[in-house]
Amino acid sequence: MRCHVVTVPGSDYRFFSPTPLSVPATITFNPKSLSFPYRIGGLRVKAAVNDSYVAEASKLSFYELLGIPESGSLLEIKQAYKQLARKYHPDVSPPDRVEEYTKRFIQVQEAYETLSDPRRRAMYDGDMARGIHLAFSARRCYHDDEAIEQKSEWKARWQSQLSELKRRSQAKKNGENLSWAARMRCRRAESSDES
Amino acid sequence: MAEASYTVASDSETIGEDKSSAFPEIAIGIDIGTSQCSVAVWNGSEVELLKNTRNQKIMRSYVTFKDDTPSGGVSSQLSQEHDLLSGATIFNMKRLIGRVDTDPVVHSSKNLPFLVQTLDIGVRPFIAALVNNMWRSTTPEEVLAIFLVELRVMAEAQLKRPIRNVVLTVPVSFSRFQLTRIERACAMAGLHVLRLMPEPTAVALLYGQQQQQSSHDNMGSGSEKIALIFNMGAGYCDVAVTATAGGVSQIKALAGSTIGGEDLLQNMMHYLLPESQTLFKTHGIKEIKSMALLRVATEDAIHRLSSQISVQIDLDLGDGLKINKVINRDEFEEVNRKVFVKCESLIIQCLQDAKVEVEDVNDVIVVGGCSYIPKVKNLVASMFNGKELYNGVNPLEAAVRGAAVEGAVASGINDPFGNLDLLTIQATPLAIGIRADGNNFVPVIPRNTTMPARRDLVFTTCHDNQTEALIIVYEGEEKKAEENHLLGYFKVVGIPEAPKGVPEINVCMDIDAANVLRVLVGVVMPGSRQPTIPIMEVRMPTVDDGHGWCVEALNRKCGNTQDLVTVQKKV
Numbered sequence: 001m002r003c004h005v006v007t008v009p010g011s012d013y014r015f016f017s018p019t020p021l022s023v024p025a026t027i028t029f030n031p032k033s034l035s036f037p038y039r040i041g042g043l044r045v046k047a048a049v050n051d052s053y054v055a056e057a058s059k060l061s062f063y064e065l066l067g068i069p070e071s072g073s074l075l076e077i078k079q080a081y082k083q084l085a086r087k088y089h090p091d092v093s094p095p096d097r098v099e100e101y102t103k104r105f106i107q108v109q110e111a112y113e114t115l116s117d118p119r120r121r122a123m124y125d126g127d128m129a130r131g132i133h134l135a136f137s138a139r140r141c142y143h144d145d146e147a148i149e150q151k152s153e154w155k156a157r158w159q160s161q162l163s164e165l166k167r168r169s170q171a172k173k174n175g176e177n178l179s180w181a182a183r184m185r186c187r188r189a190e191s192s193d194e195s
Numbered sequence: 196m197a198e199a200s201y202t203v204a205s206d207s208e209t210i211g212e213d214k215s216s217a218f219p220e221i222a223i224g225i226d227i228g229t230s231q232c233s234v235a236v237w238n239g240s241e242v243e244l245l246k247n248t249r250n251q252k253i254m255r256s257y258v259t260f261k262d263d264t265p266s267g268g269v270s271s272q273l274s275q276e277h278d279l280l281s282g283a284t285i286f287n288m289k290r291l292i293g294r295v296d297t298d299p300v301v302h303s304s305k306n307l308p309f310l311v312q313t314l315d316i317g318v319r320p321f322i323a324a325l326v327n328n329m330w331r332s333t334t335p336e337e338v339l340a341i342f343l344v345e346l347r348v349m350a351e352a353q354l355k356r357p358i359r360n361v362v363l364t365v366p367v368s369f370s371r372f373q374l375t376r377i378e379r380a381c382a383m384a385g386l387h388v389l390r391l392m393p394e395p396t397a398v399a400l401l402y403g404q405q406q407q408q409s410s411h412d413n414m415g416s417g418s419e420k421i422a423l424i425f426n427m428g429a430g431y432c433d434v435a436v437t438a439t440a441g442g443v444s445q446i447k448a449l450a451g452s453t454i455g456g457e458d459l460l461q462n463m464m465h466y467l468l469p470e471s472q473t474l475f476k477t478h479g480i481k482e483i484k485s486m487a488l489l490r491v492a493t494e495d496a497i498h499r500l501s502s503q504i505s506v507q508i509d510l511d512l513g514d515g516l517k518i519n520k521v522i523n524r525d526e527f528e529e530v531n532r533k534v535f536v537k538c539e540s541l542i543i544q545c546l547q548d549a550k551v552e553v554e555d556v557n558d559v560i561v562v563g564g565c566s567y568i569p570k571v572k573n574l575v576a577s578m579f580n581g582k583e584l585y586n587g588v589n590p591l592e593a594a595v596r597g598a599a600v601e602g603a604v605a606s607g608i609n610d611p612f613g614n615l616d617l618l619t620i621q622a623t624p625l626a627i628g629i630r631a632d633g634n635n636f637v638p639v640i641p642r643n644t645t646m647p648a649r650r651d652l653v654f655t656t657c658h659d660n661q662t663e664a665l666i667i668v669y670e671g672e673e674k675k676a677e678e679n680h681l682l683g684y685f686k687v688v689g690i691p692e693a694p695k696g697v698p699e700i701n702v703c704m705d706i707d708a709a710n711v712l713r714v715l716v717g718v719v720m721p722g723s724r725q726p727t728i729p730i731m732e733v734r735m736p737t738v739d740d741g742h743g744w745c746v747e748a749l750n751r752k753c754g755n756t757q758d759l760v761t762v763q764k765k766v
Contacts, residue, residue, distance in 0.1 A: 036649075036651070036701075036703045036705070036715045036717065036730060036732075037730075078419060078440070079440075082440055082441060082443045082445075085443055085445075085618060085620055086442075086443060086618055089618055089620060090647060090707075090708030090709075091604070091605065091618055091619075091708075092618055098708050102647050102707065102708050105647065106647060106648065106649055109645050109648075113645075
């Protein structure tokens with residue numbers, strides 16, 4: 001299952017690409033995407049389809065969004081993210097700017113998620129170097145290869161921990177397969193050892 | 196019913212506006228557990244748990260119906276055991292709220308000592324208490340509301356002010372539909388829900404506050420600390436991974452399931468009396484008494500097994516039915532092996548989702564009623580290579596204390612010492628998506644997405660000249676659509692006639708700052724920039740009780756004529 005539709009919520013760009021990694025040359029601009037209006041609270045509808053704020057922010061690179069140099073370390077990225085979260089998260093933003101800040105928070109989150117993951121950061125840097133400015137959230141796609149690869153990477157790391165756990169529960173099971181009396185004898189032996 | 200829920204929603208919105216003009220009222224934190232509940236409030240310098248007239252901080256969650264005046268565990272001085280035996284006491288509502296009668300959790304509640312009746316067709320179960328030899332019907336919302344009123348009265352008496360705003364803790368595995376039921380119960384009790392916090396995230400907030408305080412004390416650099424929170428109560432088991440630094444707690448992952456002390460209890464009851472289901476099926480006065488006796492005795496035995504290696508159970512259930520047995524801890528652990536395995540898998544899943552490895556976890560926090568069970572503590576500790584568990588929180592009070600802190604933070608209270616300089620960045624506990632590609636659930640917002648969030652995905656038609664598309668929104672983790680929680684459905688009409696796969700149906704899901712979910716759908720034809728029909732925006736959930744019926748009815752009515760598929764290109 002491969003899907004190559006990459007959408008850009010809140011902005012007017014969409015890219016069709018075979019895989020984000022392999023053939024970037026085939027990325028084509030497709031300007032017919034939708035922009036859904038944001039709104040906040042109950043019935044106050046904002047019908048602004050062309051949102052200049054989002055468009056403006058999406059021109060910023062992830063580094064610019066976080067306000068760090070491109071050489072920024074993981075620690076700097078984390079610190080910048082937490083600092084910006086304190087400013088833009090709707091729980092702490094001033095009531096009259098919640099809507100604007102919420103959008104900004106989602107973008108900062110996106111930047112943070114990309115840059116705090118070494119693989120995705122490398123990909124993003126590569127795209128930037130090639131002059132393809134994948135704007136806000138351009139990487140997102142259903143069942144995308146990246147996510148699958150990422151998963152398998154994690155799977156590998158987890159495999160070791162899992163096998164360890166399995167081994168342990170196996171050992172436990174063996175203990176439980178002892179007959180009732182045998183277990184009681186074990187217990188008695190143990191408790192007499194203690195005393 | 197749809198109208199009623201609208202009233203509730205708009206009601207809370209107007210209240211929200213009132214609040215900004217008036218002096219900020221500190222919201223109280225409430226933890227309504229399946230079996231126990233508590234209330235706490237920020238008193239200006241720290242969190243204080245409120246006590247009832249009997250000086251209890253932790254109260255039992257139950258309501259006894261008697262002669263038209265129901266009373267709950269907060270105020271009533273009645274002997275709970277006696278009421279339990281009579282069938283007049285309703286409890287475990289947190290397990291039943293917002294569930295339909297095909298739900299296995301509802302089925303497992305049928306041997307509670309009151310009436311839980313199912314028709315197995317996907318409507319709400321019939322629940323009733325036996326009052327003066329008459330079944331008085333009620334609903335989980337009503338029971339919770341009665342209970343919440345008592346909690347409110349208790350808090351008002353102590354704080355000497357009217358209580359309006361509350362922060363409630365909820366299980367991670369609750370669907371958005373279940374959350375609306377909790378909100379409904381609160382509205383019935385005259386309370387406005389400021390926040391609904393997944394239980395382990397309330398603990399995470401408390402932990403974040405403690406970390407911040409300790410880093411103030413030793414002038415620490417405020418480096419990031421990662422904690423795993425395991426919360427197992429009577430009804431639910433929840434896990435969270437949080438990363439906290441400088442007062443900002445980021446919830447990296449959540450995992451939850453409907454397993455808890457109640458399952459341990461049921462397994463043990465079944466072990467002690469395997470034929471109990473059939474014996475008590477008739478729900479007569481005698482059977483209810485026997486059921487309740489068995490329940491009370493088993494619960495007591497489980498409690499004692501936390502400190503003893505074995506317990507003696509001597510029980511006379513009447514009609515010559517006697518149980519005389521010695522149960523030891525090993526037996527208890529073996530009978531409940533599956534529950535404990537599930538606990539382990541939740542922790543593994545949560546760590547995996549958070550992309551955190553065992554060695555990276557700084558603190559392991561085990562809370563909830565079941566944290567007193569040695570097996571639970573041991574299994575969590577052994578997963579972290581025998582790491583010592585965090586001892587900075589009271590296992591029964593952690594969630595409500597966190598809720599009280601959130602109540603103060605969300606009410607905009609400032610603390611001169613920076614103790615409320617906190618922020619919790621929440622994540623979605625369940626994926627939200629629509630039915631597509633046949634009967635599959637296709638997530639648009641995956642689980643553990645940071646909130647607020649906005650994601651979209653493009654779908655297309657699966658028939659030539661298909662002009663209508665049915666959008667069925669689900670929440671959950673299962674691959675098959677109908678195994679997830681249904682949130683609502685609506686139809687997109689007026690799609691221009693075109694070969695299948697040509698129209699682009701853009702489904703956008705938006706969770707805003709107030710945790711309100713909106714589903715937006717727009718249709719675009721190739722070559723055009725503008726949506727061909729007006730964008731549809733639907734606030735979810737829209738389903739009401741009895742939603743088990745809906746999808747089946749829809750399937751009968753529409754077949755697959757209005758289905759969607761995800762857009763994909765084969766390379």
